[in-house]
Amino acid sequence: MSGRLSCACAFALPLCLTTIAAAQAPQAPQPPRAPTRADILRGAYGPYRANNDLLSYDLKVRVDPEKKSISGRNTIRFRMLKDDTRIQLDLVANLNVEKILLGQAALKYERELGAVFVDFPETLRKNRVYSIDFYYSGNPTETGRFGGIAFRKDPSGHAWINTACQGVGASVWWPNKDQQLDEVENMRLSVEVPSDLVDVSNGRFLGKTDLGDGYTRYDWSIQYPINNYCVSLNIGNYVHFTDRLEEMTLDFYCLPENLEKARSQFAQAKSMIQAFQKYFGEYPFKKDGYKLIEAPYSGMEHQSAVTYGNHFANGYLERDWTGVGISTKFDFIIIHESAHEWWGNSVTAGDVCDEWIHEGWGTYAEAVYVEHMWGKDDALKYLNGYKTKVRNREPIITPCGVNRTPPQDMYFKGALFLNTLRSVVDNDARWWKLVRDAYGRFKYRNITTDDMVKFFNQHTGKNLTPLFDQYLRHAALPTLELQFADDGTVSYRWKADVKEFALPVKVGARANWQTIQPTTEWKTMKSAVKAEDFEVATDLYYVSVAKK
Numbered sequence: 001m002s003g004r005l006s007c008a009c010a011f012a013l014p015l016c017l018t019t020i021a022a023a024q025a026p027q028a029p030q031p032p033r034a035p036t037r038a039d040i041l042r043g044a045y046g047p048y049r050a051n052n053d054l055l056s057y058d059l060k061v062r063v064d065p066e067k068k069s070i071s072g073r074n075t076i077r078f079r080m081l082k083d084d085t086r087i088q089l090d091l092v093a094n095l096n097v098e099k100i101l102l103g104q105a106a107l108k109y110e111r112e113l114g115a116v117f118v119d120f121p122e123t124l125r126k127n128r129v130y131s132i133d134f135y136y137s138g139n140p141t142e143t144g145r146f147g148g149i150a151f152r153k154d155p156s157g158h159a160w161i162n163t164a165c166q167g168v169g170a171s172v173w174w175p176n177k178d179q180q181l182d183e184v185e186n187m188r189l190s191v192e193v194p195s196d197l198v199d200v201s202n203g204r205f206l207g208k209t210d211l212g213d214g215y216t217r218y219d220w221s222i223q224y225p226i227n228n229y230c231v232s233l234n235i236g237n238y239v240h241f242t243d244r245l246e247e248m249t250l251d252f253y254c255l256p257e258n259l260e261k262a263r264s265q266f267a268q269a270k271s272m273i274q275a276f277q278k279y280f281g282e283y284p285f286k287k288d289g290y291k292l293i294e295a296p297y298s299g300m301e302h303q304s305a306v307t308y309g310n311h312f313a314n315g316y317l318e319r320d321w322t323g324v325g326i327s328t329k330f331d332f333i334i335i336h337e338s339a340h341e342w343w344g345n346s347v348t349a350g351d352v353c354d355e356w357i358h359e360g361w362g363t364y365a366e367a368v369y370v371e372h373m374w375g376k377d378d379a380l381k382y383l384n385g386y387k388t389k390v391r392n393r394e395p396i397i398t399p400c401g402v403n404r405t406p407p408q409d410m411y412f413k414g415a416l417f418l419n420t421l422r423s424v425v426d427n428d429a430r431w432w433k434l435v436r437d438a439y440g441r442f443k444y445r446n447i448t449t450d451d452m453v454k455f456f457n458q459h460t461g462k463n464l465t466p467l468f469d470q471y472l473r474h475a476a477l478p479t480l481e482l483q484f485a486d487d488g489t490v491s492y493r494w495k496a497d498v499k500e501f502a503l504p505v506k507v508g509a510r511a512n513w514q515t516i517q518p519t520t521e522w523k524t525m526k527s528a529v530k531a532e533d534f535e536v537a538t539d540l541y542y543v544s545v546a547k548k
């Protein structure tokens, strides 16, 4: 997710970003612009957000394709964490607040940019549960890299309306507490659409009701915590087919003209789920099932309702994504976006500054899939193909609290960092146990990078903090400096921003690697390998090498 990208991939991004990365020459880093008031209102977990804990949303909307309008009501249940008289919700400024009710009583509110501060006539008490009804309406404008909410037509002229709002925020089309730290525990979604159209949303389909006025209501039940930006409408002339993976339901939706192509291409969902269940853990939203839904943009990880626009072809938008002949073996969008069910939707970064937890792991998961299907050599080749997309111009972790999307390095460098971490562990059985345990520890939680560092430190018995810091909190790669003397002595050290940086690395001859333990202080070794033949296993460790 980078503002520079123009495509819609929530990982969307990745895709997009990639395209741009390859095309751009390196530039000097730009100082980040100062956060605006709007950035702070969206990004900070301020006192009127922190004073409550979301329990549920019940969102009911009517979507009018002709008027390109939306109207409805979100019933928001929350528990107060302290006594207070105000809470912060969010709704983009160009949508109207009709009224906000506590029971029958209309509440006062104050709007500032995208924030809606709701005031209560009496103090809300700590530990009590409250429920308010937030009514709204208006004509949303398309915004952001995915459109936010887009009123389109499909090629046969039917209305095709899709939401995809990662980054710009769910409050571009419905009122909610628009941040990542606090998720509802469950959600109901009722969507009224003209009766010749279908709505496909997140969760379990409960049924549809003809309202008798030309509209039909589609009811969905989301039985798990969900990120706001994952809540999605997909309204169109959809056809539906189903499959199962053991007890789990798989539901597929596409335009009628693409049915045969979808039946063939969407079969990859099964091997994807099998791979990620093997390496990460059980599919996290089994009660809601897994859905794959055709959409007019490249794709997005909407929880239990992944959207797909990858032309029913392998690779990414019919290209060899990492350029090494592996990407063409599978459908990038099915694999990447669905990987977010584990990393992003189940394990969620509490602040967008730590979004590498979604995208670094999501990108690494592509290589996990490759390893599952075609073996470790192909996985390594695939991952190393990402190096051309890395910029190393700014840290992967951005300032927190200001809703600033991290640079695209969170995808590719994030994945290459995880591959480096695997090489530090240097034992595949231990690595996969760590990955599975990390997922198991953090599933259904909203976490920070520090939580993950702490986990890996505890479970490896190593101090990996300097390693995480160098790769995630600094722009430059660590460089292994090597100096060769005539007597076969090789001096070596890391040049890195983090003084305590230490990373064992395999060096010498590929057929007979020798593992050394460089730090930022010079050390020496003896090697029979000549300077010109002396190699570093840069496919296992994402590092630079400087020979002198």
Ligand SMILES: [Zn+2]
Binding pocket: 010, 011, 012, 013, 014, 336, 337, 340, 358, 359, 362
């Ligand atoms: Zn992604």
